[in-house]
Amino acid sequence: MITAVFLGFIFAAFTPVLRKLGQSVFPWVYSLLPLGLFVYFLGWLPGLSNGPQVVGYPWIPSYGINLDFRIDGLSLLFALLITGIGSLVFFYSTYYLKGHPALDRFYGFLSMFMASMLGLVLSDNLMAMFIFWELTSISSFFLIGFNHEEKSSRKSALTALGITGFGGLVLLAGVVLIGTVGGSFSFSALVPLSETIQNSPSYVWIVGLFMIGAFTKSAQFPFHFWLPGAMKAPTPVSTYLHSATMVKAGIYLLARMTPVLGANPIWNDTLLWVGGITMFYAAAHSLFRVDLKSILAYSTISALGILVFLLGVGTEKALLGAGLFILAHALYKAALFLVTGIIDHQTGTRNVPGLKGLGKVMPMVAFGGVVAALSSAGFPLFLGFLSKEVMYEGVLALGNLTIVAVAILVLTKIFLLVAGFWAGIKPFVGHLPTELASVKGPPPTLWIPPVLLGICTIITGVYPALIDSSFVQPLFHAISGSNEIYTLKLWHGFNLVLLLSLITLGAGVALYFFWKPSDTKFAKTFRFESTSPESLFESGGNLFLRFSRFWTDFFQNGYLRNYFITILAFLILVTGYRLLGGVDIHIDWEQISSVSFYEVILTAMMAVSIGIAVLTHSRTMAILALGIVGFVNCLFFLFFSAPDLAMTQFSIDTLTVVLFMLVLFRLPKNKKLSSNPIRIRDGIISLVFGAFIAILTLEVFESPSQTDVSTFHAENAYLLAKGRNVVNVILVDFRASDTIVETVVLVIAAIGVYTLMKLDLNPQKNP
């Protein structure tokens, strides 16, 4: 199992190696990976009716984070969609992107995405799920920005990453919170705790955080705008990420958490509202678009809205409908995207008003498109019909506000029907215009995937029993947590649901003939551009950018001493505040040793030398004064029982003075660079700082010190390390690893000096 999930990552690492193979001899070699995984996951299908299975691998057990994979109806549905549609997309891309110079990179990102997606839906541990969640955001960033030469492409990728990345962080907070409340990150462990979690005061927060995470990923209002932008990606990517898989990750999360967090008014109402607004807003939007991919993008957002809405309705039929709709939508929307890609690839345009009559040129593509459009519309004998029926039934059981909810859903469905027809039927009917006369039919590599999807749609639509007990019921149980069994039926008799279906179909088809896509309608949408969430997000981003630029300019002005003054001033303020706030300085004379005459002389010598080093204008004087400071220091070490230090300081000091003399002897005299006021200012700052350090030192000195560590080293120096010089024993035995690092630093310094001396920085001046 773990291999299955990680195979994509491993494969991604090897794509550059496979490049030659993949580009010339066997272009379809890449598709073997998702296909193999698809078959592998199909093998789990028969065991599904026995209930969920968890396969665990420990990862960071001490934090309760494990790579546990959970196979149940919901995760297997997604796993099969990811690998199944993945195989088709991989296969389709071999021709679609044929000859693209970065094909290997494309497949690398694609398989990386697939693996992250698999990890996301299969993870039982919420922490692991979060990590895969972020991985999908990152890999989709690369895929959206695949045509990275284009500015708009880069911008869309960044927007998508910004939104989904933000959502991911919010989700992380939610995961941590639920882990704190429930005491576990494991989903399986959280389900029985549903009541505890819902009664805890953090419940509102958990719900809010999870929902923001899910809404950003699944492009719910007001975070929806990244999805149309993401259509800049190559069409296979849009098919894969932005219709069938990644955008459904949010839905997956909500569906997954329904047994834990659901059946609560807070949960249901929020989903109901957000889903309702999104589905209607986006469906209406799609009717004003003329670009095929744009239409599909908005209809996808709308479909995602429907799913959120259904989860919000929360009745058992609604949840069943949501499960079915995930499958139906993935099948028909992927097909529509693939068809769009073919049209784009063969004709070079995606402008709906100009596209017609292509059915004669590419009959197989037309078949795929029409089937997908009909399924999307919910015509009987297609999978979409089943999902729509169950959906209506579920919403009718809502209880309050039923009429409004049903009305909005029906309207949305009508709009979606039109959008689906535009994408799947309109380009293929009518007379072929002259400018499209030279269009050639696509090769099988392109048309096989949508046709396969169409066949799946029809088969499952005609024989629902095929997937019913083996697949749909476990799916339903996974979402709802109940054990009821609803058998799927094609014919429910004459009832309200059927009436609604007929209204949808009739009104939709009528609208299709009445309302034509046109550029003038598209132009009308521009008026609302300035208030759309997208522009608000953008201006917010720009504002932030300006602010950070100001902030940077203010603090990073390029003058080292200004940074230094800022830091010092802050330090002085903080310590000063602390010292003023009631720290009294007292000196314990008991602790202080007596002063001898030569110590006073040494102190005076040192003080004078420091003064000279600071104030003199002559370099030589400064260096010599510095040397004296070092030697007096060395004498202090010698007097107060540190012979090792004294010797080292003595040698180092000598070497430093020699080095200074060697290097700086020939430099000119110090110039007076700063003006007097600045000197006085700096003088005051440094004196205050020195005083603070002195006071601080005294404070620390007066407080009792911990000597356990020193005592340990001193007492065990001979017993453990057979040395009597404790300092040396510490250096070469107790803390020898530090010494190794220290020598490495020394070597680096020496290499730095060596290269600096050999480096010719100014080739123009010294040719």
Place this chain on the structure above:
Amino acid sequence: MKSLIFRTASDYLLPLLLLFSIFLLLRGHYEPGGGFVGGLVASMAFLIHSFAYGLTQTRKIIRVNPGYLMPVGLLLALVAGIAPWFVGLPFLTGLWFSEPLRFIGAVSSVLVFDIGVYLVVIGTTLTIFFSISESV
């Protein structure tokens, strides 16, 4: 600086200081001293010689490029660190020969480590000084 007195003095200083540096190195475990100080003293010895006779002469005496002493020293320290692994002890555990040797005292992996430090210090200091002297 190349006065006769200085040259004559450095003739005696070089061997004396080198001997002293090795003395410091070896006694480091029991008395004040050790690899750091020893290395510094040794490099000072070579520096004095180079001031008296010039860099080329000193390089001739050392024979190897002082830069090579750095990796050799690091390697020695590392070997001393890894050696305990072979007897199943953690990294950098001190290993001791049971019988002390004459003049040198007890020989251990710790001594090897200190010699490594000694060489690194000599290599570093001399590399720094020589590369500067050459470019001045």
Place this chain on the structure above:
Amino acid sequence: MELLLVFLIGLMHAGGVYMLLRRSMFKMIIGLILLGNGANLLIFLLGRLVKGHPPVMADGMKVFTDIYADPLPQAVILTAIVIGFGLQSFAIILIKKVYKVLETDDLDELNSSEEEI
């Protein structure tokens, strides 16, 4: 004695900071070295001053029988001194090189160096 050292530590830090705030790079190195010395002395002082009892055991002894100076700050300072030497020599060479290339020691004149090179 401790009070005198505290005074010197304060003075070294003050002098070091003052030099670091100068425009001349040479002075900055002086400041760096002063600060380093001050910090070493500070650590040394906080290990408490003990006269005439280095942390070295008498010959033939296996444990300390008398009082001894704290060995830990000494080991720390020894490391600091040696590392400080590496840092100082690198800094000295750096300004030497800068001076050779740009013929100035003034930090403010470095700001415009990007266009020149």
